[in-house]
Amino acid sequence: MTSCFHCGDPCDEELIVHHDKNFCCYGCKTVFDILNDNDLNYYYDLEKTPGNSPKISETKFEFLDNPNIVGKLLEFDEGNTQIVSFLIPSIHCSSCIWVLENLNKLQPAVSNSQVNFPEKTVRITFNSETLTVKQLVLLLAQIGYEPYISLEDAKPKERSHNKKLIFKLGVAGFAFGNVMFLSFPEYFQETEFWLDSFKHLFRWLMFSFSLPVVFYSGQDYFISAYKGLRSKILNIDVPIALGISVLFIRSTIDIVFDLGSGFFDSLTGLVFFLLLGKFFQQKTYAYLSFERDYKSYFPMAVTQLLKKEDGTYSEIQSEVHHIKKGDRLLIRNNELISVDAVLLKGEALIDYSFVTGEANPVSKASGDTLYAGGKQQGGVLEIEVLKPVSQSYLTQLWSNDIFSKNNKSPFQSITDRISKRFTVGVLSIAFLATLVWLIYDASHAFNVFTAVLIVACPCAIALAAPFTLGNILRLFGKKKCYLKEASVIEQMAKIDTLVFDKTGTLTAAAKNIIRYEGVDLSEEEEELLATSLRTSNHPLSRALYKELQKNNICTLDEYEEILGKGITARIAKSEIKIGSHQFVTNESDIVVSETNPNRTGVHISTNNTYKGCYIFQNQYREGIAETMQTLANKYELIVLSGDNEGEREYLSELLPKGTKLYFNQKPEDKLQFIDNLQRKGKSVLMMGDGLNDAGALKQSNVGIALSENTNVFTPACDGILDARVFNDIPNFLSASKRGIQIIQWSFLFSLFYNIIGLSFAVTGHLKPVIAAILMPLSSISIVIFTTLLVRFYVGTLLKR
Amino acid sequence: MSIIYMLLAISVFVALIFFAAFIFSVKNGQYDDTYTPSVRMLFDDEIVKEDATKLNETTEKPTVPKKG
Numbered sequence: 029m030t031s032c033f034h035c036g037d038p039c040d041e042e043l044i045v046h047h048d049k050n051f052c053c054y055g056c057k058t059v060f061d062i063l064n065d066n067d068l069n070y071y072y073d074l075e076k077t078p079g080n081s082p083k084i085s086e087t088k089f090e091f092l093d094n095p096n097i098v099g100k101l102l103e104f105d106e107g108n109t110q111i112v113s114f115l116i117p118s119i120h121c122s123s124c125i126w127v128l129e130n131l132n133k134l135q136p137a138v139s140n141s142q143v144n145f146p147e148k149t150v151r152i153t154f155n156s157e158t159l160t161v162k163q164l165v166l167l168l169a170q171i172g173y174e175p176y177i178s179l180e181d182a183k184p185k186e187r188s189h190n191k192k193l194i195f196k197l198g199v200a201g202f203a204f205g206n207v208m209f210l211s212f213p214e215y216f217q218e219t220e221f222w223l224d225s226f227k228h229l230f231r232w233l234m235f236s237f238s239l240p241v242v243f244y245s246g247q248d249y250f251i252s253a254y255k256g257l258r259s260k261i262l263n264i265d266v267p268i269a270l271g272i273s274v275l276f277i278r279s280t281i282d283i284v285f286d287l288g289s290g291f292f293d294s295l296t297g298l299v300f301f302l303l304l305g306k307f308f309q310q311k312t313y314a315y316l317s318f319e320r321d322y323k324s325y326f327p328m329a330v331t332q333l334l335k336k337e338d339g340t341y342s343e344i345q346s347e348v349h350h351i352k353k354g355d356r357l358l359i360r361n362n363e364l365i366s367v368d369a370v371l372l373k374g375e376a377l378i379d380y381s382f383v384t385g386e387a388n389p390v391s392k393a394s395g396d397t398l399y400a401g402g403k404q405q406g407g408v409l410e411i412e413v414l415k416p417v418s419q420s421y422l423t424q425l426w427s428n429d430i431f432s433k434n435n436k437s438p439f440q441s442i443t444d445r446i447s448k449r450f451t452v453g454v455l456s457i458a459f460l461a462t463l464v465w466l467i468y469d470a471s472h473a474f475n476v477f478t479a480v481l482i483v484a485c486p487c488a489i490a491l492a493a494p495f496t497l498g499n500i501l502r503l504f505g506k507k508k509c510y511l512k513e514a515s516v517i518e519q520m521a522k523i524d525t526l527v528f529d530k531t532g533t534l535t536a537a538a539k540n541i542i543r544y545e546g547v548d549l550s551e552e553e554e555e556l557l558a559t560s561l562r563t564s565n566h567p568l569s570r571a572l573y574k575e576l577q578k579n580n581i582c583t584l585d586e587y588e589e590i591l592g593k594g595i596t597a598r599i600a601k602s603e604i605k606i607g608s609h610q611f612v613t614n615e616s617d618i619v620v621s622e623t624n625p626n627r628t629g630v631h632i633s634t635n636n637t638y639k640g641c642y643i644f645q646n647q648y649r650e651g652i653a654e655t656m657q658t659l660a661n662k663y664e665l666i667v668l669s670g671d672n673e674g675e676r677e678y679l680s681e682l683l684p685k686g687t688k689l690y691f692n693q694k695p696e697d698k699l700q701f702i703d704n705l706q707r708k709g710k711s712v713l714m715m716g717d718g719l720n721d722a723g724a725l726k727q728s729n730v731g732i733a734l735s736e737n738t739n740v741f742t743p744a745c746d747g748i749l750d751a752r753v754f755n756d757i758p759n760f761l762s763a764s765k766r767g768i769q770i771i772q773w774s775f776l777f778s779l780f781y782n783i784i785g786l787s788f789a790v791t792g793h794l795k796p797v798i799a800a801i802l803m804p805l806s807s808i809s810i811v812i813f814t815t816l817l818v819r820f821y822v823g824t825l826l827k828r
Numbered sequence: 829m830s831i832i833y834m835l836l837a838i839s840v841f842v843a844l845i846f847f848a849a850f851i852f853s854v855k856n857g858q859y860d861d862t863y864t865p866s867v868r869m870l871f872d873d874e875i876v877k878e879d880a881t882k883l884n885e886t887t888e889k890p891t892v893p894k895k896g
Contacts, residue, residue: 122867129868145864194854202847206840222829233836 033072034060035172059171066133071123078123089169089177091329091345092162100328101161101177103151109139110156114168114175119148128173135159135167179326179348179366179417197307200245200300203237207296208800210234214289215797231283234292242276246299261440264447264490267454271485272299278478291482294799298487301807305494309514311501316748318512322401322423325719326366331358333410348417359409365402367413368420371395374409377566378402381531381718389566401719406566425695425723441518442771443493447486454484461790472792479794483785488778488806493518493771495811499818500767507826508750509760516746519730520764522711526659527702527724529716530669530679533734535646536751542575546632546640553634555582556604560597563587568630569595569606572642594631605633613638646675651755653682658758660684664710668693668701670720699723715757719743756826763825770817774810781806 031038032052044051047064051057063071071078091097104111119128125143128150132138137159141152150173154164165175210230213223246269253269256262272295279290330348333341333356343358348366351357356372359365365378376392380402389405392398398411400420417423458480465473497514504511511517528534549557559582561573566589586598594607605612612633629641659665665687667679673691680689693701698716702724705712714721714728717735722743725731733742736751749757785802788794853859 122870125864125867126871129871143864143868144861145867146861191854194859195851198847198850198854202843202850206843209839225829226832229833229836233840 032056034078055172062134062171063127068127068130068133071127078121089162089165090331091327092160092165094329094345094347097329097345097347098161104153105156108155108157109153110161111151111153112161112164113149113151114165114177115147115149116168116173116175117148118173119143119145119150124173127171131167134171135164138164177328179323179328193303193307193310196245196248197300197303199240200296200303203241203245204293204296204300207234207237207292210237211289211293211796211800215800227289228283228286231289231292234290235280235283238276238279238292238295241296241299242272245303246272249302261444262448262451263444264486267447267451267484267486268302268490270451270481271487274478274481275485278482289796291796291799293796294482294803297800297804297807298485301487301804302490305491305498308498309494309501311498311505316510316742318745318748322426322719322722325364325401326417327364330363330366331360332356333358351413351416353413353416355413357411357413359404359411361404361406361408363404365398365400365404365411366417366420367400367411368415369398369411369413371398372410372412375407376404376409377406379405422695422719425699441493441515442768443490446489446775450486450489454480457484457786457790465792476790476792479789479792480786482799483789483794483802484782485803486778486782487803488781488810489775491807491810492774492778492814496767496770496774496814496818499815500763500822503818503823503826504760504763507756507760508753509747509756510749511747512745516730517764517767519711519746520713520761521768523663523713523730523761525664525666525705525710525712527666527668527705527712527714527728529698529714529718529721529724530667530675531646531671532717533715534652534667534679535648536736541645541647542572543643543645544640545643546638549632549634549639552602553604553639556597556599556602556634557606557632559584559599560587560595560604560606563597564589564595568644571644572630601635603635605636606630609641645678648682649751649754653684655755655757656682656687657684659761660686662758662761664688666690666705668698668724670694670698695720695723699727702727713761715749717742759825763822766822766825767818770814770821773817774814777813778806778810781809 030043030050033049034051034056037052044054044057046057046060049060051060063069099105102110102112116128118124125145128143129141131141131152135154137155137157139153139155141150143150152164165177168175210233213230214227249265249269249272252263252265256266275291275295275298279292279295282288282290326348328348329345330351331343332346332351334344335356336342341356351367357367357369359374371392371394373394376396376398377389378392378398379389380399397414399422400415400417401422415421458477461480462473462477465476494514497517500517501511501514504517554576558573558576561569561576563584564570582599584597584599586596586603588596590596590607590611594605594611597604597606607630609629609631612631629643631641632639656665665684667683667687667689669689669691670693671691676689676691680687683689690701698721702712702714706727706729712728713730713732714724715732715734716725717733721733725733725743725745730747731745732747732749733745734749734751734754735742742748749760781802785794785799788798788802
């Protein structure tokens with residue numbers, strides 16, 4: 029099959045040959061022409077088929093005529109110059125960067141445009157006299173880079189890059205290098221004339237270098253230790269804070285009373301390595317967001333109908349936030365309804381898949397209530413607002429406590445658990461050794477006490493988890509499982525119950541198998557069916573029409589579509605009825621009794637005789653039965669679906685025995701269900717995809733959002749899994765368990781270093797040079813140890 | 829040996845310059861996007877090459893290629 033020169037899609041519906049090149053649609057051809065006319069053909073040299081088919085609807089960006097809305101989007105606006113940043117999900121290759129950064133060739137009013145590829149954003153500086161934001165957006169949409177503008181953009185942007193940690197790390201590294209350099213002379217030569225005369229200068233310089241390290245770089249450890257102690261938890265930061273302060277105080281006393289050179293090298297090194305671990309532990313995926321709520325799905329503006337004095341209505345674009353009860357709104361095809369409302373006018377066919385997981389759209393008649401989150405499929409609607417966006421049925425879910433709580437269940441990390449025992453152990457050794465020395469030789473007691481606390485500072489222990497988890501996090505990222513933070517891996521290792529959403533999670537989204545049951549249709553009847561379906565805009569008709577692939581289209585003599593019921597059509601003497609079971613069958617007929625009313629089906633009857641039914645069945649992911657079987661050996665499996673019970677039988681056959689199935693679950697039900705499981709002491713991993721799972725994802729111990737395409741938004745979660753690697757879930761779960769094993773081994777390893785260090789400390793032989801060797805040695809060997817183990821012990825699990 | 833005061837002062841001063849450069853570059857956002865510049869860097873070269881081949885074909889006087 030020929031594929032499109034611009035976007036690479038197969039040209040199956042129509043083929044346009046232009047300039048000896050094939051295009052799949054006029055949109056793609058137009059983009060090619062625009063680029064060609066402006067000498068931007070280089071676009072196609074960079075990458076084969078780099079483009080995206082442009083799908084523009086003229087009315088979609090009308091809200092950009094409203095200056096208030098535009099004002100919220102602008103980053104900078106002074107004189108003639110405006111700067112605006114857009115999120116463009118379709119940025120995917122180097123050609124995209126190139127063409128977006130060459131926008132000024134297409135539109136001279138653009139003076140500068142800069143792409144941030146990892147974040148998929150473009151920042152455009154333009155002349156506001158000759159170009160409006162709306163024109164700019166339309167230009168971008170025209171060349172296939174439609175910006176995504178949502179309600180989220182309405183609030184002021186905050187760039188929450190964790191730059192503080194980089195600064196702290198920079199300060200610590202800077203001080204560490206300089207202190208190392210200054211402390212070197214005293215490592216080996218105890219007494220020499222010139223050293224004696226300069227050592228005080230060296231020592232005080234080291235002291236001043238260590239000040240910012242202790243009070244700036246290390247401040248987080250003191251704060252965290254204080255918080256831990258206040259809530260009576262001995263977290264790992266307690267012994268670290270203790271170690272840092274003892275190192276600093278002992279070293280200061282040493283240089284004030286000229287007792288030695290102090291441990292400033294170990295002190296700065298310790299803080300540097302610890303921060304390095306912290307830095308390594310975080311891996312951010314710039315274009316993925318784990319914190320989304322309904323705001324990223326909802327449009328920024330809606331079309332409001334204002335009543336004029338003479339009784340007619342005028343359309344204006346208003347911000348969603350300003351919509352009040354009683355306002356009239358206009359909803360167009362494919363627009364999202366962002367409020368709860370009553371339908372006044374128009375034929376509503378609402379797709380609630382977003383909210384409920386129910387795959388098929390529902391028809392509504394005027395007077396019915398429409399809920400926020402539904403998407404209109406079909407014509408134009410007029411609605412009257414019942415509840416504004418913040419109080420609507422859907423957004424109420426976000427007022428649940430779970431979304432305001434910053435932390436979920438209090439989770440004690442593996443490091444914190446060991447640190448309790450560790451701290452108690454170290455303190456008792458320190459006091460015991462001091463006691464012995466007080467009896468034996470009191471002058472050494474203080475030295476020994478501080479030396480024990482210095483050498484036992486759990487640097488290696490504190491580094492074990494960050495480096496192991498950080499490495500696994502990167503490994504998972506390479507395998508298309510993107511986790512929010514390292515602690516998610518620890519949580520994953522503890523999971524005992526897996527909960528799955530059905531639509532979009534177990535089933536591949538937007539993929540249906542259509543199966544026919546009943547009396548075979550004649551060629552003629554099939555043609556009639558295809559012809560009638562072609563006229564209809566109902567999603568089921570469209571899907572079925574595509575499946576039938578009939579080319580022989582005839583003219584209908586009669587056609588009628590009854591909303592929510594079906595179609596009647598006639599050619600010459602043959603009549604066909606397509607639609608719901610009730611609609612196509614007459615009571616007088618011998619009705620083939622419908623076995624399962626919940627199944628999605630399109631029933632057919634010709635000339636008042638019932639023929640049969642096309643059944644739409646969800647397509648389950650490939651290999652799902654095996655994957656679930658593997659999981660069933662280790663975990664309790666539950667399926668929570670917002671859909672109806674239509675597929676219960678099929679699903680219980682497909683999935684391993686013992687899998688519990690629950691249907692008709694509303695978003696809050698799902699949240700509540702997870703909460704109940706947790707109350708029973710279960711550790712739950714929830715896997716879902718839509719906004720309807722948002723509450724459950726948040727409530728669960730680990731919430732993983734499954735995504736067919738990581739460019740598309742996912743609800744707030746702990747991790748995003750690419751749908752293509754769905755069958756690797758068992759491997760990811762076992763990998764997380766192996767990660768915990770590695771951490772435990774590293775603890776043993778670092779304990780070994782501590783014993784060596786302690787043997788120096790309790791005997792009173794801990795010299796600065798020994799501490800300065802031992803500390804980095806233990807840290808670096810732990811880093812190497814964990815990295816190698818992750819690569820070979822965990823990596824083999826995920827290799828396929 | 830008093831030269832050591834001088835040397836120390838210089839070494840600390842040089843170190844501080846590098847430290848300031850680091851802080852400046854982080855604040856300036858130079859580490860925000862570490863991928864795009866690596867791609868962007870390659871574009872200009874390619875354009876020059878492409879223009880050059882075109883010019884060779886038409887044997888016109890070479891002009892300074894427009895930078896994107």
